[in-house]
Amino acid sequence: MQESKAYCEQIVRECLVYPSPTTFSRIIGLTNRALKKEDTLLPQNTDRYELYSGMDLSHGVNIAVEKLKSIKDVVKTTHVYFTAYTGHGKDFQGLKEANVDILSTAVKAVDAVCPNVAFWTLQTGGKAYGVEFVNEGIPFHPPLKESTPRIPEPYASNIFYYPQYDTLRDLSKGKSWKFCEIRPDAIIGFVPNNNAMNLAQALALFLSMYASVEGRGSEVPYPGTDDAYKSLHTDTSQDILARFHIHASLHPDAVNGRAFNVADGEAVSWEAVWPEICKYFGLNGVAPDPSKSTGAQWMREHRPQWAKWIKNKGLKEGALEGTTWDFMGMLMGGMNFDRQYDLGECRKVGFKEEIPTAMGYALAFDRMREAKIIP
Numbered sequence: 607m608q609e610s611k612a613y614c615e616q617i618v619r620e621c622l623v624y625p626s627p628t629t630f631s632r633i634i635g636l637t638n639r640a641l642k643k644e645d646t647l648l649p650q651n652t653d654r655y656e657l658y659s660g661m662d663l664s665h666g667v668n669i670a671v672e673k674l675k676s677i678k679d680v681v682k683t684t685h686v687y688f689t690a691y692t693g694h695g696k697d698f699q700g701l702k703e704a705n706v707d708i709l710s711t712a713v714k715a716v717d718a719v720c721p722n723v724a725f726w727t728l729q730t731g732g733k734a735y736g737v738e739f740v741n742e743g744i745p746f747h748p749p750l751k752e753s754t755p756r757i758p759e760p761y762a763s764n765i766f767y768y769p770q771y772d773t774l775r776d777l778s779k780g781k782s783w784k785f786c787e788i789r790p791d792a793i794i795g796f797v798p799n800n801n802a803m804n805l806a807q808a809l810a811l812f813l814s815m816y817a818s819v820e821g822r823g824s825e826v827p828y829p830g831t832d833d834a835y836k837s838l839h840t841d842t843s844q845d846i847l848a849r850f851h852i853h854a855s856l857h858p859d860a861v862n863g864r865a866f867n868v869a870d871g872e873a874v875s876w877e878a879v880w881p882e883i884c885k886y887f888g889l890n891g892v893a894p895d896p897s898k899s900t901g902a903q904w905m906r907e908h909r910p911q912w913a914k915w916i917k918n919k920g921l922k923e924g925a926l927e928g929t930t931w932d933f934m935g936m937l938m939g940g941m942n943f944d945r946q947y948d949l950g951e952c953r954k955v956g957f958k959e960e961i962p963t964a965m966g967y968a969l970a971f972d973r974m975r976e977a978k979i980i981p
Contacts, residue, residue, distance in 0.1 A: 615646040616795060617687050618655050620848040622648075625856070630654075630685075634677060636661040637799075638690075645798040647973055663708035663715075664692065670715035683720040685855045688712060689729040698764035705766045706773055713777045725855040726785040728774050729847075730767035732945065734789055734865070738764075740943055748838070749873070749948040752789070752865045775863065784858040787865040788851060791947055792937055794870075794966045795844025796973035800928040806970040807979065808934035811926055812901045813887040814980040815915055819908060822888035828880050829901030830939035832894050835876045838946040840869035843966030846959055853957045860955045871960035873946035876938065882964035886971055900939065902931035919981040 614635045621633045633655040635641075640659045644650065661673055674680050690712070693704040709728070716723055736744045736757035744757045756762050771787050778785055794806045801807065816826055828835050850868040854861045877893070884891030899907060905926075912926045961969075974980045 614641065614657075614689070615648055615798060616844040617689070617848045617851055618646075618657070619648055620845070620852055622652070622654060624849050624852055629852075629856070632656075632679075632682070634658065634680065634683065638662050638692075639799050641799050645977070647796075647798065647976055663690065663711045664704070667711050667714045667718070670711050671718050674715055674719040681720055682722055683716070684722050684724050685852075686712075686716055686720075686723060686726045687729075687851045687855070688726060689851075698766075702764070702766035702769060706769045709770050710773050710777070713774065717777075717781070723783045725783055725858050726774065726778075727851045727855055728770060728785060728787045729851070730770065730787055730789050730865075731793075732789065732791050733765055734767045734787075735945070736761060736765070737941070737945055740945075746943075748944045749946050750867065751948045752867060752951050771865070778863075784862040786854050786861040786863065788847070788854065789865055789867050789947075790842035790847050791840045791867075791869050791945070792842065793844060793847060794841050794963075794970055795847075796970045796977065796979075798977055800925055803930055803933045805934055805937050806967055807925065807974065808901070808929050808931060809883065809967070810971050810974050810980045811929060812905055812934070813884060813889060815908065815911075816904065817887045817889055818915060818919075818981075819911070823890065825890045825892050826884055827892055827895035827898050828876055828938070829904075829935070830876070830894060831942050833942035834939050835880070835894050837942060838873040838875055838944040839941070840867075840871075840873050840947040840949075841963050841966060842869045843961055843963075843969065845966070845969060846870055846961055849959050850952060850957055853959075854955070857955055864951070866952045866955070867947040867949055868952055868957075869947045869949060870963050870966050871949075873944075874963045879963050879967075883967050886968055900935055902935040905931050920978065921981060922978045925979045 614637050618633050618635045621630045635655065635657045637659050638661055641657055643657055658677060663670055690708055691705065692708055693701045735750045735754060736746060739761045740746050744761055756768055762768060774785050792805055797804055847868055881891040916923055
């Protein structure tokens with residue numbers, strides 16, 4: 607069982623087949639926002655999984671308990687994959703309070719209803735290493751390792767992942783279940799009900815529309831700075847991320863209480879990946895050109911054409927309007943420093959899965975195309 611604002615369907619998808627098709631007899635996906643089964647691209651001819659919307663964890667434990675109790679046989683739940691996030695747009699303290707609260711609510715509600723739970727995963731990310739505050743001079747020494755101490759104050763108070771981990775640790779005391787923290791880098795994936803902070807979706811929409819307007823075969827400069835173009839990073843495809851959630855949960859003694867980086871494989875740069883991503887759309891990806899518009903600027907300049915483009919291509923409405931273009935600009939321009947992960951710890955606990963970074967993007971683009979988000 608999992609509660610998620612984004613990527614719910616991918617953990618469900620992997621639970622159906624990984625590490626074998628018989629590992630889980632039943633999968634329950636919980637989301638806050640509405641999510642129709644037919645929109646997920648999940649198999650439709652199986653009753654092994656169910657999706658339930660309206661799991662709003664901001665209303666307190668009692669409401670969450672009643673929601674769980676409405677699900678038949680939920681008491682048999684054994685593994686919980688927690689990837690929820692709330693409060694986009696709030697200040698640091700608001701984000702911390704809201705996200706610690708929903709985790710605490712989820713754990714207490716599950717404890718009250720599901721006596722057979724054996725394991726929790728908590729998904730965090732690169733903010734645990736202070737990537738937001740590198741330019742403030744915090745200690746930052748890639749490749750980033752899980753043994754790295756928490757960043758110093760006053761910046762540490764702005765990282766809600768720290769009190770989330772502490773909350774889960776404290777709530778686990780005296781309980782039979784175990785837990786671990788999972789830290790992806792930038793997540794590359796498909797979200798059927800939209801996610802404003804989805805780099806793959808932003809790139810897919812930008813490059814699809816760019817190819818339509820400028821023509822296939824056109825050059826498209828990298829929409830960021832030269833430093834960001836050449837910096838090292840380790841993206842995390844939703845497939846790899848979902849599989850590590852499952853792998854960790856099935857090795858409780860090896861991972862209990864620990865944090866783990868997870869990414870697609872070796873460190874890459876946009877300089878290596880950008881041409882491959884653009885090729886998917888029939889474009890020629892080239893180095894940054896300061897004289898050209900950034901991706902966010904180009905999309906805003908062509909805002910009057912969005913509705914016509916969507917209609918002419920027969921695409922799903924709302925994705926363009928629901929995408930945060932500044933998030934794309936931040937990741938591709940603001941992250942102008944090496945931030946690659948060390949993957950030694952996840953390898954030590956037996957997780958060997960990897961995928962070429964460009965292939966992870968292609969898988970996400972394929973799903974967006976099938977879902978009519980891009981042509």
